[in-house]
Amino acid sequence: MELxxxxxxxxxxxxxxxxxxxxxxxxxxxxxKQEINNNQEIQKILTCLDVNLEVVNQAIAQNVNLIISRHPFIFGELSDEKNNHAKKMMMKKLISHNIYIYAIHTNFDSSNNNPLLKAIEQHFHLKKISPFGKTKDGWQIKLRSPITLAELRKKMQQLFAENDNLVNVNWNDHTQVQTFYLVPGSGSEFMVLNQLTDVVFITGEVKWHHWIYANDNQVNLLSLGHYMENHFTKDLENILTNAFKEEVTVFGFDIQKQYKK
Incomplete structure (x- = not known):
């Protein structure tokens, strides 16, 4: 299929x-100076959370033509990105093997086609789910009936297959809640930008001063880790496989957590 x-x-x-x-x-x-060949034949696509050295080597070994990642490979100025020695080497490999990279990030979160929305519906008895934030970075989720924070935490662990999580010192497992906010990734800044108080807020990564904000403003804050977004890898693999059938081979590559205890 053409690119x-x-x-x-x-x-x-x-x-x-x-x-x-x-x-x-x-x-x-x-x-x-790179010229994009829109007519290039794409036979294999690799989906992933991030493009790292392991992903690049896997793409080369599997004769992949297109990598689709959640997080952009090039986030700053190209000259700044090349200060990362490993990334500079990866760029050379990708160019020499004629492999394209495409990123779907916040436009994945804001889309009604995001499979996470359906997964949330399957895990909770929803009353309403609404986009949250100026750029719809997450959702405000209202339940039909209250649940405890302990139940909510457990359901989130199941939803994202993520057991490594943290809560702030205000968190009380016995508190009953019916509404909460969910922003995947490094989303704690949106809690601050939107001046949220006395709410339940769930995200991936939290900066130190955002923990302080949560405690000072009666926010129950749950941090699941940035790896919570890895559902993207399989979700997009399924979307593309269903869309293109036999025309393109699509497979997901799990980069795993980049840290250990």
């Missing part, structure tokens, strides 16, 4: 125009 057909499909399902202003989604340009 342009895949890119048009992705932009229709997860429009780059809906991404946050600061986000670097879409086709990742590894070289200013």
């Amino acid at each position: 342009i057909k895949i890119l048009k499909y992705l932009d229709k399902k997860f429009p780059t125009s809906t991404a946050a202003d600061w986000d670097k989604v879409g086709l990742q340009i590894l070289n200013p």
Whole structure:
């Protein structure tokens, strides 16, 4: 299948125009002189959370033509990115093997086609789920009946297959709640930007001063870790496989957690 057909499909399902202003989604340009061949035949696609050295080597070994990651491979100025020696070497490998990279980040979160929405519905008895934040970075979720914070934490662990989590000192397992906020990734800043108080807020990573904000403003805060977003890898693999059937081979690659206890 031609590259342009895949890119048009992705932009229709997860429009780059809906991404946050600061986000670097879409086709990742590894070289200013790089010419994009829209007619290039794409036979294999690899989906992943991040593009690291392991992903690049796997893509080369499996003759992958297109890598689709959740987090942008190029987030800053190209010259700054090349200060990372490993990334500079990866760029050379990708260019020499004619492998394209495409990122779907905040435009995945804001899309109604995000499979996470259906997964949330399956785990909770929902009354309403609404986009949250100026760029719809997450959701405000209202339940039909209250549950304890202990139950909510357990359900979140099951939903994201994530047992490594932290709660702030205000957290009380016995507290009953019916509404909470969910922002995947490093989302604690949106709790502060939206001046939330006396709420339940769930995200991936939390900065130190955001823990303090939560405790001072009666926020029950749950941090699941950034790896909570790894559902993207399998979700997108399934979406593309169903869309393109036998025309393209799609497989997900799990980079695993990048730390250990």
